Amino acid sequence: MERHTYDVVVVGAGGAGLRAAIAAHDAGAKVAVVCKSLLGKAHTVMAEGGIAAAMGNRWPEDNWEVHFRDTMRGGKMLNNWRMAQLHAQEAPERVMELEDWGALFDRTDDGLISQRDFGGHKYARLAHVGDRTGLEMIRTLQQRTVELGIDVFMECTVTDLFKDGDAIAGCFAYWRESGRFIVFDAPTVILATGGIGKSFKVTSNSWEYTGDGHALAMRAGASLINMEFIQFHPTGMVWPPSVKGLLVTESVRGDGGILKNSEGKRFMFDYIPDFFKAETADTVEEADAWYEDKKNNRRPPELLPRDEVARAINSEIKAGRGTPHGGIYLDIASRRTPEFIKKRLPSMYHQFKELADVDITSEPMEIGPTCHYVMGGVEVNADTQESSVTGLYAVGECSGGMHGSNRLGGNSLGDLLVFGKRAGDAATAYANGLGANRPKVSDADVAAAQASALAPFEVEGGENPYSIQTDLQQSMNDLVGIIRDGSELEQSLVAIEGFKERAKTMKVEGHRQYNPGWHLAIDLRNMLIVSESIAKAALARQESRGGHTRNDYPKTDPVWGTKNLVVTLNAAGTGVDLAEKPLPVMPEELTKYFDAAAKPEEGKN
């Protein structure tokens, strides 16, 4: 069996993984990056809008305090305050560093990095490259990774973590092409595997988002936090069916696009919650004037945080005011010139032209909510990103806490850079401190990991993993989706138990060389643990807040605003245990940014 020794193994080559690997390398570690698709194909590459960082290039009034406040308010105060603070303070430096490494951002007239408006951010704050920011970010990080000579194992999936006592000792993986196994001996593993969107039928996420890092961490004994909070992005494509769920960037609204129902009404004015009333325009005149004069006007309601807009769209569709294909209209054609649209939103123009035969410079788009991002993830130390397992770190979308109950647009890319660097630094410091005293991988654990990976080939006459996956995705969409209800969540947990039973006897045909059925059988185990974590936490949280809306508990409850839900794997390893945990207490010097009116008031979500 192929075997390698490193100081730091980073699982995932999105923005978080690459930034962590660069930091670990710069701090003197021998580093490997392992990723299950080709280098450069992570979700980060799909990010369109930009990186949120209070650089003050368009608004000198902007600073880390305002960004911190916006982030906490967007997350309905459930964020880990320390992560939100570090993120707001360090994001500008991380963006400047990307520029030093060759990233070519769009410019202001003064030659500074351009910053655009996004929902929930008080000031134009997203550093961007047209609507292809993620592509430029990945290009830059990837180039630097390669220049530094960091080893990359691509098309290689990690299936198990190894421990020696309580500490990480390495991980187990297989080459997707040959099916051959690899053991990594390493005292630190940084999980940077991204999200969980493939557990839902309608999603903007790709095949890679099967919650592997979340499940690997749980199986190693770490906890997950905030798993009930799933971001349903308000604007995904709804037609044609083959592209249902594909993202339509928030930049369309940031650049002037408005939402209309089938009666032609600009309906978002009917959905402004009290929590955001003071800073949201309540007339069309003021909303439109804001694009030209942001100082003297309040923001349009189309730029409320994503959870608010997604719920509003959902309500309009449910009330029978949807489009022919079950969405809502997003109109930029009647508001901006074709030249403006093609310059600011080139990807959107091509996406609709090529996939839906819609010219967005002359027709409205049809859009609807799509599962986009998981706020929940591995519970980590805010400063180091270390989990409760020694030597195990998590960063980026697979970590939890930073975004609370709802992430603001642009705050993910900033999160990847800020905490990627922190995780790489911390993992290296720990590995260096071990000297010759490194945890060891046991032969028995390697044999067990191999047997577990090969188990689906051993089953006689079992079920195809694709049919289980399809049923799981439908069930999560129907029962754990954007609007939830206690009885449906209970049904979902019964359904998940059924899928778990079926998965015990799933069968894979053929051999180990590039076998997508086998790959899915391995991923499905992770999807099932993650889905159970989401459904259990969603059932327990009896209130509505951010990315968790309960029909039967429609109000935001201040009591729930004081605690997080944390999930772990049960002792038998067969299911999920759930516990409540008080929020970390925010120090007084930060509470001053939130007056009483800033707290999500009882009775509104």
Ligand code: FAD
């Ligand atoms: P990813 O970039 O997804 O990388 C995950 C990596 O883990 C991949 O390399 C994958 O191969 C690897 N991996 C997974 N499992 C395994 C395994 N078992 N073994 C080995 N490797 C594994 N956020 C913003 O801030 N601004 C935006 O404008 C924005 N736009 C978006 C647009 C779209 C269409 C989408 C889908 C998301 C957008 N987001 C945006 C969110 C943001 O892009 C993601 O949250 C972020 O890129 C996640 O980065 P990551 O490094 O955590 O994971």
